[in-house]
Amino acid sequence: MGGIHGDKYEAILDAAYTVFGTKGFYESKISEIAEQAGVAKGTVYLYFKSKEQLFTAVTRRDCEQYLAEMQGALANRALEEGLLRMANLHLHYYYKRKQHTKLFFMTPNSDPDLMEFMRGFIQDYTDMVKNKLALEGVRQPELHAKAFIGMMERLKMDILLDKDFREYDVDQTAEFAANLFMHGCKAGSGIRRL
Amino acid sequence: MGGIHGDKYEAILDAAYTVFGTKGFYESKISEIAEQAGVAKGTVYLYFKSKEQLFTAVTRRDCEQYLAEMQGALANRALEEGLLRMANLHLHYYYKRKQHTKLFFMTPNSDPDLMEFMRGFIQDYTDMVKNKLALEGVRQPELHAKAFIGMMERLKMDILLDKDFREYDVDQTAEFAANLFMHGCKAGSGIRRL
Amino acid sequence: MGGIHGDKYEAILDAAYTVFGTKGFYESKISEIAEQAGVAKGTVYLYFKSKEQLFTAVTRRDCEQYLAEMQGALANRALEEGLLRMANLHLHYYYKRKQHTKLFFMTPNSDPDLMEFMRGFIQDYTDMVKNKLALEGVRQPELHAKAFIGMMERLKMDILLDKDFREYDVDQTAEFAANLFMHGCKAGSGIRRL
Amino acid sequence: MGGIHGDKYEAILDAAYTVFGTKGFYESKISEIAEQAGVAKGTVYLYFKSKEQLFTAVTRRDCEQYLAEMQGALANRALEEGLLRMANLHLHYYYKRKQHTKLFFMTPNSDPDLMEFMRGFIQDYTDMVKNKLALEGVRQPELHAKAFIGMMERLKMDILLDKDFREYDVDQTAEFAANLFMHGCKAGSGIRRL
DNA sequence: GATGAATGAGGGTTCATTCAT
DNA sequence: TATGAATGAACCCTCATTCAT
Structure with missing residues (x-):
């Protein structure tokens, strides 16, 4: 067994x-x-029980693994370092799943279990970031959390869709994201290509 | 006719x-x-010719309207003001389409025309922002453009999914986004609720 | 058409x-x-709309034809003559349908439309006989009607299942039934074989 | 065991x-x-061995119990009394099985064993009545037997399908049937309701 | 151009039956 | 004997697409 x-x-x-x-x-x-x-x-x-429930189970397992991997990223770290780790995890997670992009885009309408679960997952993920931000004194932590995750999601897309994306590019993208989030667009980081 | x-x-x-x-x-x-x-x-x-092509046509029309509305937002403005206008347009656009969320999530796999078009649309949208950022001297303008759009996409989700989102909330969200992008998370804006 | x-x-x-x-x-x-x-x-x-509804439609058409054929049998006749005609119609009807026995035995459980229709059909058929009997002064006309129809149903079975049943046997069976119903079992009719 | x-x-x-x-x-x-x-x-x-054979076994057991109960009903009695007892047994038997109506209606097509058995059962039941009638000098005893059983079958239907049928109604129905069979429809019995 | 009756491939699901344990 | 996980044939129904009118 x-x-x-x-x-x-x-x-x-x-x-x-x-x-x-x-x-x-x-x-x-x-x-x-x-x-x-x-x-x-x-x-x-x-x-x-059904094709829908199988899909839901697949999604659930994947999301739970994801959250589990994220758990440790933010604990006991300075904010910027935590965000950087999180960005790294986020992007690497999808980098490993390049072959499974459809799982994230093509989901069924009908299954309420899945809808409910996805809502919960997104909330949990957001809360994880939000709590860290709140702890560090950032105002409007929920909005900031959503914005940070949104950035990551968009940057992830390139990874999923770009055949030429290499693993070290992932690290630089993560660094870029954390830096932008902390300091804004004018504080150019030292990233050279991409 | x-x-x-x-x-x-x-x-x-x-x-x-x-x-x-x-x-x-x-x-x-x-x-x-x-x-x-x-x-x-x-x-x-x-x-x-087919269901796929009808879907593609619908998407194409919608995206083209979108880009057309965006065109003037960035021209002849200071960067921050341009981004703010753009954020406003982005979020209001989806606010008006709250009833059509499925159009953005449930797209077919198979049609290469659609895939090609979507790739082009995303590229055009990104380029629009990227060119403005480059003009203003922001380094890595493409990455920054993607990050900005990603933030907007995530913030848009709340608008699409939250029944209680009101139109004035949209404005404040846009202001928040532009500010975060310009100055980073520590520079708290004066937004009070949300 | x-x-x-x-x-x-x-x-x-x-x-x-x-x-x-x-x-x-x-x-x-x-x-x-x-x-x-x-x-x-x-x-x-x-x-x-469904297999069930097709079956229901088949049954409905058949039963309606049946009742239509029965309509004239009892009108303007003496009781015994009317019953004889009816018995003849009943038995000949099924004689013609020897090849379709399963239609009468193997019906689906589930369809409420069918159940409702069959109930109505049986009631209509019973009432037709009952009204005639009542008109002729027979007491408990409904019970008598059911008993008469029951006799016919059983005698019909032989016709459906017996390969050797011939059309002229049908007439004699009908005569026998009407006679038994009118006079009881002791008043033997002149039927010789069967 | x-x-x-x-x-x-x-x-x-x-x-x-x-x-x-x-x-x-x-x-x-x-x-x-x-x-x-x-x-x-x-x-x-x-x-x-199969679902069909299980069904056949169920039917067989039920029919054998039935015939066993019937055995004594006709022996050593005057005809009318015997028929009355038989009618009573017939109707009470099904009255006790009100909850199992589907057993009698929804039988499978395919199993030849079952078809053969049912044919034999019906024959045995018919013969039981036929022999008694022959002994009492009724002509065409087989036809009469079938007619009698047919009447009972139809009257049984009301019992199976009518929620309000009570046990004492069963007795009166049996009396009615025996009387009709002996004397014909004009000889109204003293039954008041039903 | 416009219609909508007709098509038929396709797939989710059920369930009697088998067989290794 | 007893089990119940595994099988896979079978079938209803949907719906994109076609085409005669």
Whole structure:
């Protein structure tokens, strides 16, 4: 046995992560996920009630890993250093997921569980940053948190979509973001290319 | 006849804008769009080759209107004032489209025309900001442009998803964004609520 | 154009009558009905919302034809003669439908429309007999009506299931039934075989 | 161990009786029967080769009990008294099974064993009545037997479907049926309501 | 141009049955 | 015997697209 759910559960989830991530929810077929997982189509339905719930489970697992990785980034650090670490984690996380971009764009409409979960996830992520900012005396910490995350999201896009993006570019982008957020656009950092 | 394409063309485009915007691409039905446009299903195919191309046309029209509105925002202004105007336009634009959120999230995979167009649109938008920043001597103008737009995108989300967002909140959010971008997070603006 | 619904509508109904009648509801496939009707599978759904509703429509048409044929049997006749005619109609009706026995046995559970319709049909049929009996002074006309129809139903079964049943046997069975109902079992009729 | 087949065998048969009786053959799931019987799904297949055979076994047991109860009803009695007893048994039998109506309506097509058994059961039941009638000098005893049973079947329907049917109504219905069969419709019995 | 009836490929889901443990 | 995870065939229904009128 693998996890608490068993090997097949994990295999299906992994396969779904790959297929959904590659094609998006609507263009993915359960049969393909099953095949990729090495199980029969019916087996998928032993573990997940529907295609929507499978997608939700994939998303949930991914977001939870994400938040877990973020947890330590801000603790016990000066603000700028914490933000820099966070920016690094954020961008590297997606850099590793370059092959799964569709997971983040093509989500189903209908499933209320998923909508609810996503709302919660975004809130949790925002709160994490907001609390740190508040602690450091930044005013309007929630708005600032959202703006910071928004910057990261946009910079992440380049990473996802640009074939030529290299890992060291990620570090420089993170440094740029933290610096801009702290000091504004006039305080040019020492980044040379990009 | 209305536009160069004829009344029906516009009617279908308008209907598609509404339906796609409400339900997303995959959950929208051509039959519903046709009904909403007051034409027969077959008529849609006289004007658009496929569902994908109709979606692309809707998106294209919307993005072009957007860029057109943005054009004048930055010209002949000081940087901070230009960014503020731009932030205002950006956020108000989506505020007016609160009912069509799905248009921005649920797009189809498959259509290469759309992908190509979206890439071009994002590039044009970025360039518009980048050129202004370069003119003002900001280093790494492209990265800065992306970061600014990313901030706006995230702040826009609240507007789209928050039922209670009011129009004057939009203005304050824009002011906040421009200020943060110019001076960094420590230089608290005078915004009180939000 | 054939009826008010068009040729395809009738073709599908006829095909459904045959297939449902031969295999019963659950063992019948829409694809087979479509094929038999000479239309595509999807076409069935242009005329009928679901398999259940198609079955209901088939049943409804059949029952309505049945009641229509029965209408004249009892009017302006002496009781015994009327019952004899009715018995004849009842039995001949099913004799003609020997190939469609499943239509009467294998009906779906779920459809409330069908349940409601069948209840109404049985009631109408019963009332037709009941009213005649009441007019002729028979006490408890409803119970008597049900008993008479029950007799016919059982005698019909032999006709449906017995390969060797011939049309002239039908007449004799009808005569027997009317006689039994009028006079009881001791008043043996002159029927010789069966 | 309970019967010759073991406790599980009986438990499955009982569960199947309940589930098939409530939902009919096609809408019943083996998994539900297994659950109700307190055994695993696979266990059902240790005792019954298929869903059809389980249904056949349920039907067989029920019919055999029925015939067994009927056996004594006609022996050593005058005809009218025997028929009355039989009518009573017939109607009370179904009265007790009001909750299991689907068992009698929704049977599968495919199983030849079941078809064969049902044919035999009906024949046995008919013969039982036929022999008594022949003994009493009634002509065409088989036809008369079928007519009598048909009457009972129809009258039974009211009992199964009418929520308000009470046990004493059953007795009066039986009396009515026996009387009608003996003397015809003009010889009104003294039944007052129904 | 405009219509809408007709098409048919396609996929999510169910569930009887099997079999390794 | 007993289990229940796994299988995969089967089928209803949807809907983008076509085309005769």
